[in-house]
Amino acid sequence: MNGTVTRFGILGCGLAAGFHANALKNISGACLAGVYDLNKGKRLGFAAKYGCASFESLEQFAESPDIDAVCVCTPSGYHADNSVYLMEHGKALLIEKPLATTKEQAKRIVDAKERTNTAVGVVSQLRCCQDARMLKDMLSAGELGKTVSVNLTMLYHRSEEYYKDSPWHGTLGLDGGGALINQGIHGVDLVLWLLGRVKRVSAVKKTLFHNIEAEDTLSALLEFENGAIGTLCAATSVWPGQPRTLTVCGTAGTAVLTEDKLSTLVTQKSGELVDADRMTAYLSHSDPGAIPPAAHENVIRDFCDALRTGRAPISDVYDGYNAFSLIDAIYKSSLADGAPVEPEYTTKENKK
DSSP, X not given: OBTTBEEEEEEOOSHHHXXXXXXXXXXXXXXXXXXXXXXXXXXXHHHHHHTOEEOSSHHHHHHOTTOSEEEEOSOGGGHHHHXXXXXXXXXXXXXXXSSOSSHHHHHHHHHHHHHHTOOEEEOOGGGGOHHHHHHHHHHHTTTTOXXXXXXXXXXXXXXXXXXXXXXXXXXXXXXXSSIIIIITHHHXXXXXXXXOOEEEEEEEEEOOSSOSSSOSEEEEEEEETTSOEEEEXXXXXXXXXXXXXXXXXXXXXXXXXXXXXXXXXXXTTTEEOSOTTOOOSOOTTTOTTOOOHHHHHHHHHHHHHHHHHOOOOSSBHHHHHHHHHHHHHHHHHHHTTTOOBOOOOOSOOOOO
């Protein structure tokens, strides 16, 4: 770092890169130093828009002494090669979701992190939301009683133009799948963070509307290690789409998290704790670009603080690995006619 300022580079100039660049403009103690993309026109245009350097090659980008950390915003299938290379050049990484598209790729990233002792975070902005943190504290304190039912609904709309404008979306090689791994992974990570590991899954997936290789509609049954059972639905095939909801029901209370806001929170002890008409700023269920600026700002602030203090980011490489592993198990079950599959999580535990 240059004094107290973390100098970021952005790798890849797609939609997610804009979220990161705009966030960095609003964070004291961080700045955007440079960008690289294989597409020369994209990187030059991006550099001009955000006032940063444009690097001519990945090698030049990775070797630059003016970059401390990199936001990895390339298509998901390139994350492993890009991340390992950058870690070997001493760069701290904040990787866009998902961590990878195959178990082998995810393991390569984890192994490289441990070999190089590099700081690695994964973008999971819902962990930074005030209401999600409130719910986590309440669950940890047992205020909802014993959790018995969990229902995660992610019924999104994505247009044909969405897939045509970025042809890697919806492919198995570069996207790793469809509605679940791309749009749904934030909800999956939230479930693991709030409720602990899922022990067993059974799933079915189909491509019902879009002309893509991967699924646009998926449902799964979940059995948690803590004994709770639940459901998960993910889609990009519906219209006009609905905000993501996570419903957690316990023996002494119920909570509904609508995107980043608690729309329902009631306990036997305290009664109603929030107003039902609380609105979320997230509109990404129907518009992939409609994510509030604060989402990525909070993630990057947390990452910068982690770099300064030496602690793990709020979502680190092991969290990213486990979220991918749960999705991988769901996909495996769907390919086996819904046969139950047990996810294979990392044995590493975060020390947050």
